[in-house]
Amino acid sequence: MHMMVAAPEQWVKPMAVAGANQYTFHLEATDNPGALIKDIRENGMKVGLAIKPGTTVEHLAPWANQIDMALVMTVEPGFGGQKFMEDMMPKVNHWLRTQFPSLDIEVDGGVGPDTIHKCAEVRGCSRAALSVTVLRDLSTPRK
Ligand SMILES: O=C(CO)[C@@H](O)[C@H](O)COP(=O)(O)O
Numbered sequence: 001m002h003m004m005v006a007a008p009e010q011w012v013k014p015m016a017v018a019g020a021n022q023y024t025f026h027l028e029a030t031d032n033p034g035a036l037i038k039d040i041r042e043n044g045m046k047v048g049l050a051i052k053p054g055t056t057v058e059h060l061a062p063w064a065n066q067i068d069m070a071l072v073m074t075v076e077p078g079f080g081g082q083k084f085m086e087d088m089m090p091k092v093n094h095w096l097r098t099q100f101p102s103l104d105i106e107v108d109g110g111v112g113p114d115t116i117h118k119c120a121e122v123r124g125c126s127r128a129a130l131s132v133t134v135l136r137d138l139s140t141p142r143k
Helices: 008-018 033-042 061-066 086-099 116-123
Strands: 022-026 046-051 069-073 104-108 130-133
Touching: 008 022, 008 033, 022 033, 022 069, 033 046, 033 061, 046 061, 061 086, 069 086, 086 104, 086 116
Parallel strands: 022 046, 046 069, 069 104, 104 130
Antiparallel strands: none
16 A cells, blocks of 8 residues: 555554555655554554655665665656656666665656656666556546
8 A cells, every 4th residue: 555645654553454465655744754664564564665756765765674665756746647757766776776676666656658668777787676556546537
């Protein structure tokens, strides 16, 4: 589950009870990432940590050895259909991939037929795959 929410602490237990096996929260949404990571683990879920485009990857680094997945936002959180921010890719291949080669990395936002190759190209030489999430609001018809 990618929880793009304020106060992510309050949804850990409900998501675990609902059957989620991974809980991804936004670094910017909590004052205590360490406590939240611990709580997610204690509730039996893997941990994903997301950062917004304006958040440098150095802010994520202190937590990288405690999480299962890093999610680099390639649009501003808020709505679908935004332009893929290619300038976020160095966070993936020049930084996270080299510093934490076994970390699962996802990107979110603006990924589609015209941009997915840009994600694939930054796989680098590590043993971990770059995961690409293409999230769609199914209630909103798209052209
Ligand atoms: O929620 C967000 C951004 O706020 C993303 O998860 C979008 O939903 C991605 O949508 P597309 O860019 O793929 O249309």
